[in-house]
Amino acid sequence: MQSLQKIAVALTYPPALTLVLLLVALLLALLRWRRAGLTLAALALAWSGILSIPMASDAVRGVLERQYPSVDEEHLPAADAIVVLGGGMGYRWVNRPGVTAEDLGSSRLAAGARAWLAGRAPTVVLSGGGDNGGDEDASEARRMASAIQRLGVPSSALILESKSRNTRDNARYTAALAEQHGFHRVLLVTSSLHMPRAVLQFRNEGVDVIPVPVREGAKRNTFRQQWVPSRRALWRSGRAIKEFGAIVMARLQN
Template structure:
C-alpha cells in the first residue's frame, strides 16, 4: 500500500506522469494502435508543456496559497498555547554570519521567531524527522536559537516523515504539555492540507502561512517555459492530490 501511495504521489509531478503516459503510448504503438499512441504521446507532452509555463504554475499555486491571508504584523494575530513550525526548506543560512530576520522573508523558522518575539505563544514545537546525525527538527532548533529563541522554549518532534506524521506526533506532544491551540506555521501552499490534518488530530489551529517567491513581472518571466515552473506546478498538484485523498478518507472513515 505504501509503494502504491508513493507511486501515485510521484505521478503528480508533470514529468513523471508524462513519462508514464509515453510508456503507454509506446505499448499502444507496439500493439499497432497508431491513433491511440499518437493521442497519448501528444497529451503527455502537452501536460508537461502547459505546467512548465510560469504563469500557469502561479495560477495553480495561488488557488491554494490565497486561502489564508499572510498577516503583515505578527502582533495582530491571536495568542495561542504554542507555535508549531513544520519542517521544509533549506537551513544553510544557519552557518552564515550576519543573518537577521529581515533577510529571511520566506523562512518558516523566521516566521516562528517573529511570532515568539511578538509574545503570541510561550513555546515552539519544531516538527521534522530524518536520518543521520541531525534530524530536521534539530537543525530547526539551531536556527531558532541563532535567531534568539531560548532552548527552554523549544519542543522537538523528530519522528515525522511527512505531513500526516507531522500532525500526529505534534498533537501527541501538544497533549503531553496541555497545549490546545497553536499557531501553525508552514508555507502558504502547504497550509490547507497541514491545517486539515492538525484539526483532524484534535488541535485548534490558527493558520500562519509563509509566502514563497513568485515569478517576475516581465513577459519572459511569466510565459517562457522553465524547469522551475514545472517543479512548482508539481508541488501544487501534489498538494491537491493530498487534499483529495483526505476528502475521500473523511467520507469513508
C-alpha cells in the first residue's frame, strides 16, 4: 500500500505522468491502435504543456488557496496556542542581519512570530519531524525553534513536536499536546495551498483550529512571468495536484 502511495505521489509531477502516458501511447501504436495512441500522446503532452504555464499553474493552485483568505495578525482572535507546521524549508534568511518577522511575508515561521508578538496566544507549537532517525536535535522543529527565536519569540514560549513525518502526524501529535497542555483553540499556520488539507486533518483529530494561511509566490506583472512555460510552474502545479490527491485520501481515512 505504501509503495502504491509513493507511485501516486510521483505521478503528481506532471512530466512523470506525461512520460507514463507516452509509454502507453507507444504501446497502443505498436498494437496497431494508432489513432488512440496519437490521441493519448497529444493529451499527455498537453497535460504538461498547459501546467507549465504560470497562469495555468496559479489557476489550479487558486482552487485551494482561495478557500481560506489571509487575515492580518491584529485581526485574529485570541487562542490558547499558535501551531506552525514545518514546510521543509532551509530558513536561509536566519543569518540575514537585522531580519524581522515583517520582512518575511511568505514565511510560516514569520506569520507565527507575528501572531505571537501581537499577543494572539502565549505559546507557539512548532510541528515538524522529518527523516531525522529519531534524533530530536536534527528535527525540523529544532531548526524552526532556532529560526523563530531570531524573530523575537523566546524559547520559553515554544513547544516542539518533533515526531511527525506528514500532515496526519502533525494533527495527531498536536492533538496529544493540546490535551496535555489544555489547549482548546489554536491558530494553525501553514501555507494557503496546504491549509485545506491541514484543517481537515486537524479537525479529524478533534482540534479546534483557526486557519492562518500564508501566501506563497510572487506577483506576475509581465507577459513572460504570466505566460512563458517554466519548470517552476510545473513544480507548483505538481504540488497542487498532490494536495488534491491527499485531501481525497484524508477524507477516505476519516
